[in-house]
Amino acid sequence: MTRTLVDLAAHVDRPTSPLVTYYDLDTGERVELSGVTTANWVAKTANFLNDELDVEIGTRLRIGLPSHWLRLVWLLSAWQVGAVVVQHDARIAVTGPDLAADEPDRVASALLPFGVRFPQPPAGFWDIGAEVPGHPDLYLGTNFPSPDDAAVDLPGLAATHADLLATPPDPRRLVLTEGEVVRDVGLLVAACLGGGSLVLCRGGDPEAVERAAVQEQATVWTPTV
Numbered sequence: 001m002t003r004t005l006v007d008l009a010a011h012v013d014r015p016t017s018p019l020v021t022y023y024d025l026d027t028g029e030r031v032e033l034s035g036v037t038t039a040n041w042v043a044k045t046a047n048f049l050n051d052e053l054d055v056e057i058g059t060r061l062r063i064g065l066p067s068h069w070l071r072l073v074w075l076l077s078a079w080q081v082g083a084v085v086v087q088h089d090a091r092i093a094v095t096g097p098d099l100a101a102d103e104p105d106r107v108a109s110a111l112l113p114f115g116v117r118f119p120q121p122p123a124g125f126w127d128i129g130a131e132v133p134g135h136p137d138l139y140l141g142t143n144f145p146s147p148d149d150a151a152v153d154l155p156g157l158a159a160t161h162a163d164l165l166a167t168p169p170d171p172r173r174l175v176l177t178e179g180e181v182v183r184d185v186g187l188l189v190a191a192c193l194g195g196g197s198l199v200l201c202r203g204g205d206p207e208a209v210e211r212a213a214v215q216e217q218a219t220v221w222t223p224t225v
Helices: 035-052 069-081 161-165 181-194 206-215
Strands: 018-024 029-034 060-064 084-086 092-095 105-108 150-154 157-160 173-176 197-202
Touching: 018 035, 018 069, 029 035, 029 069, 035 069, 060 069, 069 084, 069 181, 069 197, 150 161, 150 181, 157 161, 157 181, 161 181, 173 181, 173 206, 181 197, 197 206
Parallel strands: 018 197, 060 084, 060 092, 084 150, 092 105, 173 197
Antiparallel strands: 018 029, 150 157
């Protein structure tokens, strides 16, 4: 039985089915990650965090990526190594090509298709596309969080691993438009626990989002009041 968020992606039902799908509705880019592929990316990223950034239980990590498949990978990877996802007072920041970070340790993605590296290395930043893919796709760390360790400390949501594992499972395939990291936390956990999946859409207009939902046989998520 899963007692922490470690290896959450590896426990999804139907591991070869899509867990994360990403659309850029302005460019037509589409990326689909099965549960297995997601788990491989998570392991690589966790190894990077452990080997290169010396992450410990409780290390504060800010995810400044937009709505993108890498945002979900980094959420799962942070929990894998026991880091706490925060919005402020972080040691590590993860950002997109805007390079909007001033934390001591800075990591960036060019957000190019297939997660490839920046054309020119960003000064002062680790390049996700250059650094992460070469790490092993099996995480063999020895220091793991406990159920009572913090997983997130975000505006409106402070939760431990055990708190998030109490999220009701959701088997649905949901379309998410652009939004904040705090929104994605519970939805990602629910999808992993319930055999569901998430389709992230950037750009486009409501009609384009609806077309994507029809194509993906998914339901556009709307917040409950």
